[in-house]
Amino acid sequence: MPELPEVEALAAFLRERAAGRIVVRSDVAAISAVKTFDPPLIALNGLAVTGAGRYGKFLDLQVDGLHLITHLSRGGWLQWRDSLPPAPPKPGRGPLAFRLHLAPNPDAPNPDDPDDGSTAGFDLTEMGTQKRLAVYLVRDPLDVPGIARLGPDAMQVSLADFAALLAANRAQLKGVLTSQSVIAGIGNAYSDEILHAARLSPFAIAARLTEAQVSTLYAAMRQTLADAVHRSVGQRAATLKSEKRSGLAVHARTGLPCPVCGDTIREVSFADKSLQYCPTCQTGGKGLADRRLSRLVK
Numbered sequence: 001m002p003e004l005p006e007v008e009a010l011a012a013f014l015r016e017r018a019a020g021r022i023v024v025r026s027d028v029a030a031i032s033a034v035k036t037f038d039p040p041l042i043a044l045n046g047l048a049v050t051g052a053g054r055y056g057k058f059l060d061l062q063v064d065g066l067h068l069i070t071h072l073s074r075g076g077w078l079q080w081r082d083s084l085p086p087a088p089p090k091p092g093r094g095p096l097a098f099r100l101h102l103a104p105n106p107d108a109p110n111p112d113d114p115d116d117g118s119t120a121g122f123d124l125t126e127m128g129t130q131k132r133l134a135v136y137l138v139r140d141p142l143d144v145p146g147i148a149r150l151g152p153d154a155m156q157v158s159l160a161d162f163a164a165l166l167a168a169n170r171a172q173l174k175g176v177l178t179s180q181s182v183i184a185g186i187g188n189a190y191s192d193e194i195l196h197a198a199r200l201s202p203f204a205i206a207a208r209l210t211e212a213q214v215s216t217l218y219a220a221m222r223q224t225l226a227d228a229v230h231r232s233v234g235q236r237a238a239t240l241k242s243e244k245r246s247g248l249a250v251h252a253r254t255g256l257p258c259p260v261c262g263d264t265i266r267e268v269s270f271a272d273k274s275l276q277y278c279p280t281c282q283t284g285g286k287g288l289a290d291r292r293l294s295r296l297v298k
């Protein structure tokens with residue numbers, strides 16, 4: 001799942017590759033992905049892409065005063081295409097959800113542009129059976145309910161505000177860090193990485209952290225995300241996923257040695273997800289109960 005660093009990198013990529021181009025048309029392959037109807041998608045046609053940005057894990061393509069906003073969810077991705085077929089895709093088949101055709105900018109031609117009359121642009125695709133990728137076309141980003149509910153951005157929140165958010169929250173750190181309405185941008189992978197860097201248990205209660213632990217967690221959050229943004233920005237959209245995987249210390253590394261202490265990375269499963277942690281670095285050497293398994297055993 002793309003999180004703050006990957007979405008930041010996709011926005012930077014689109015500012016470089018898409019800005020200035022003219023929208024030719026959009027193709028909707030998965031009708032359920034499009035969540036808005038006013039303005040209609042056809043309103044984009046003929047307008048110029050003016051920029052791209054990010055709200056939490058939402059990607060915002062700015063098109064002459066309109067915002068084409070995407071939430072890639074767990075299995076979604078953006079694929080840039082230097083040449084798109086002119087024929088519309090067949091709906092409901094394969095991973096393609098949405099396609100945006102972009103004509104070259106007449107004022108600043110790009111040497112990568114095909115000269116056969118085809119358009120460049122991007123595909124939004126989604127793997128897996130849970131189709132949760134969402135596309136919104138709005139006049140104001142705050143018209144997207146998920147954006148209106150976002151807490152402060154993880155890369156912008158101050159230490160004082162972060163400390164206040166934690167002090168008011170009696171939930172476990174893993175849940176607090178991944179709750180977009182508390183703090184925006186962090187998902188399952190980077191929350192594991194941040195908690196490992198801060199040497200805190202994912203099950204520690206936010207409101208019970210000491211002042212020193214809050215400062216450590218804040219610094220770990222900033223450093224982990226800044227490092228990941230640094231590694232990701234400049235990557236082509238196609239190589240972002242492998243770049244993310246190569247930078248992880250604990251997430252998705254169950255059974256492998258901790259790069260800090262050499263202990264074996266453990267896993268806790270919950271609902272349809274799992275978290276990874278290092279017992280020596282984070283939980284005083286103790287294993288955390290697997291709540292899914294312990295429920296089955298009872």
Ligand SMILES: [Zn+2]
Pocket residue numbers: 258259260261262263278279280281282
């Ligand atoms: Zn360790």
